[in-house]
Amino acid sequence: MMNLLLLLTIDGSHGEGGGQIVRTAVTLSAIAGKPIRIINIRAKRQIPGLHPQHVAAVKAVADLFCANTENLRAGADWIKFIPTSSEAGNFEYGVTKIDIGTAGSIPLVLLTIIPAISISGRSHSLQVIGGTDVRFSPTIDYLRYVVREAYGSLGIRFSLDVCRRGYYPTGGGIADIEISAYNSSSDKPLNLAEGTINDITEKEASVSPLEVRIANVCCKLPRHVAERQISSAISTLEKNGVNISNPQTHTEMSLSPGTSILIYGASRNNHDCRYIGGDSIGERGKRAESVGIEASQKFLQAYLQHAQVDSFLADMLVVPLGLTKVDSRFRVAKVTEHLKTNLYIASQIVPGFRYHIESAVERQKTGYIVTIENEH
Secondary structure: OOOOHHHHEEEOOOOOOOOOHHHHHHHHHHHOOOOEEEEEEOOOOOOOOOOOHHHHHHHHHHHHHEEEOOOOOOOOOEEEEOOOOOOOOOOOOOOEEEEEEHHHHOHHHHHHHHHHHHHHOOOOOEEEEOOOOOOOOOOOOHHHHHHHHOOOOHHEEEEEEEEEEEEOOOEEEEEEEEEEEHHHHHHOEEEOEEEOOOOOOHHHHHHHHOEEEEEEEEEOOOOOHHHHHHHHHHHHHHHHHOOOOEEEEEOOOOOOOOOEEEEEEEEEOOOOOEEEEEEEEEOOOOOOOHHHHHHHHHHHHHHHOOOEOHHHHHHHHHHHHHOOOOEEEEEEEEHHHHHHHHHHHHHHHOOOOOEEEEEHHHOOOOOOOEEEEEOO
């Protein structure tokens, strides 16, 4: 039996104190091969402990990487996650199917699994059943159109097909994912604070046109709901000088009514390199106009300050950037507790991981510059 002194203890109530700590810690543990014990899981939340989506994510990583777990159950306030070998894994058995069993977030489960599989040098197919567009989570379209582009610039590639939307409380959404192996020889820094990957200056990048798009989805609701949702989004954006390219509204299959909207711009070329998005979901009692305005305001926060990464994507980049062999830098409009917490957790698990956050005002810019350094 493993000596408990070898277990690194992670305080799940640190900083933001949510389920993200569990997801980040487990992903990094699986890749770094470092056994961990997570305590005080979601201790500050109204309903503390693990939820089904957290259990599903941890179990999937444990099964794929042949890791041992203890106390992995809904409601648990502590777990142990013990990798057995960096070479071990169950990746040869076709498609791994994960049923969250509730309307728990499919995107949050995938944000745990995708980096772990790809960075381990494997390719694999997944099917996940649960919620595609739910509260306190990025929408599935945010994952498909923003995260996928940003991860792709780092060598982490995946494709995602939404077979059926899943909304609270029924869930039942289905997403198929193909994850490609990461090639460490192609490590590239995400160095956007002073310029893009191609060393274009920030001044040049900030004035490069960014094609802004809208993905508007409405299921089992009257058409006017979708129209009001997208109209309010377009109106808010145009008032701030943002023109929209080819806005689209889709009516898709689902087991229960629901809506979502994403405003995004993802560009990776010789003239610009930005990954920003803003999303929102419909809820009972929430006006369709409010949904569109909310998504637009999230997008505009990063867009108007010429940030290269939006505040929500920033914390999702910590895991892949923490496991590369290069130093990275990016600028955000706002530093969230999620970002600060993820950076701290990575510094506890990944050897040689260091980070620094500074106000960009010192460089006569707006927002904040986040620097991640890796000593390998």
